[in-house]
Amino acid sequence: MRLGLGFLALAFWAGLACGAEPTLAQKQAQAREERAQLRGRIESLQKEIDSRESSRRDAANDLKASESAISSTSRRLAELAARQKQAEQELERIDAQTAEQKRELGLRQSELGDQLRAQYASGLSPWTALLSGDNPQVVGRDLSYLGYITEEQAKAVRAVRRSIDALAALQAKTEAGKKELAQLARETTEQKQELEKQKEQRQEVLDRIEAELKEQRGQAERLARNDKRLGGLISGLEKAIARQAEEARIAEEKRRAEAARKAEQARLALERERAQARKAEQAAREAQQRAQRQRDELEAEKARIQVEQARARARAAEEAAARPPVPSRPDEAAVVRGTAEGKTDAPRLAPAEGFKGLHKGAPYPVQGQVQGKFGAERPEGGLWRGIVLRSPEGAAVHAIAPGRVVYANWLSGFGNIMIIDHGAKYLSVYAYNQSLQKRVGDIVGTGDTIATVGATGGQVEPGLYFEIRHQGTPVNPLLWLRR
Secondary structure (H helix, E strand, O other): OHHHHHHHHHHHHHHHHHOOOOOHHHHHHHHHHHHHHHHHHHHHHHHHHHHHHHHHOOHHHHHHHHHHHHHHHHHHHHHHHHHHHHHHHHHHHHHHHHHHHHHHHHHHHHHHHHHHHHHHHHOOOHHHHHHOOOOHHHHHHHHHHHHHHHHHHHHHHHHHHHHHHHHHHHHHHHHHHHHHHHHHHHHHHHHHHHHHHHHHHHHHHHHHHHHHHHHHHOOHHHHHHHHHHHHHHHHHHHHHHHHHHHHHHHHHHHHHHHHHHHHHHHHHHHHHHHHHHHHHHHHHHHHHHHOOOOOOHHHHHHHHHHHHHHHHHHHHHHHHHHOOOOOOOOOHHHOOOOOOOOOOOOOOOOOOOOOOOOOOOEOOOOOOEEEOOOOOEOOOOOEOOOEEEEOOOOOEEEOOOOEEEEEEEEEOOOEEEEEEEOOOOEEEEEEEEOEEOOOOOOEEOOOOEEEEOEOOOOOOOOEEEEEEEEOOEEEOHHHOEOO
16 A cells, blocks of 8 residues: 555656646746736836936927827727628628528428419318218318328428528528628727827827927937937847846746756655565565465465556656656747737747847838938938838838837837837837837737838828847848848
8 A cells, every 4th residue: 555655656746847738828828927027128118218208308299199099090990890891791691591591481482372272273172072972982082182281281381480480580680780880880980080080180280390390300419319219229128138038048947947856856756666666576475485385375466466566656657757847838839820810819929949030031011112221311410220111101011020029109209119029139120100000019920910101200201110220230121121
């Protein structure tokens, strides 16, 4: 009994040492925790930036509220459009079912009419059969035939009734679908009106500060201040990313040390159980030698069975202790790719070894005419540290490579801006956006829609301002984008 309990304890410690493969829910919980930590650090960084800029806020900061509202309303309109399309498809499906049910009802009604007309034409009824004066056997056959016809007619009537009920149910679904479409149409109209109102408010702000913007565009000092602000933001983001990676490394080292400690405990327990098994085997041999051949044969057999069971448990414990610990972090196959359909709130998971950085030949974030040459002087003063891609307002902006969103907010001089960390200390910057479609902590893939083109931050013409930075230093984007 003590030997069996010892092997059960050994198997328990071996299971702890080997570790269990984390479930998808555990991986998602870990991803949510990492995203929450990153967002907390980004919020702290944003508060520092806002605090430093509080003394230099000018009239351009009035754009923040209206342009952020336009971004949120645009995202809501996109969600309404998707739901409306879904409802229209469902209504089309119900209409097709209704047409099919009407056709089925027509067939059933036609069958019932044919039966009634045939019976009327034959002149056969229960009363005519009974009063005909024919042979009773003939009358009996006629009545049996009438019973069969009556049963078929009843079946036809029930089929017509079922078709009518099914048609009524489909019509009720149609009415519900039309009401939902009407509600979606009303809400879409309200959102569009709200969007137009927000755009009018933004235009009023632009008109009010137009004179000041003209003067500011001629001052290199403003450009230097904006560049310094963006550089400080990116520097803070890189520190936050590095700090999170270091914390993950320390946590992994602690996990490995704990797994090694438990494996050593399992090994020692295995040695103890092996020693007990050897003692039990020796005791069994001595009992067999002492036992008389006839009288102690049954007892010797029981001892042999106990020895075999002890050996089997020792082998099982040894195999369990020999299994290597399973890593707790998800592998690259666990990375969720593709597009969000808006479905579930479960976040994507980053690769276990982290993102690989940028590679030359990346796709353009948006198609449009390139304005400005990296490193050249700008007409209003200062140097180009990125490029501007002129594109229609509302055009989709795409991520140039896989990564994690580390900043998505409004920043003076850049409007609605998004920054993505691609690993290996590479960041991509997307500014002047009308709407930001992703949030801090979201994992994105190459080509995912992350924003829409706009003219925020005091711009006059719509376009996308785009930068690539490595270790905080701007690099020429055209050398990294696909030719």
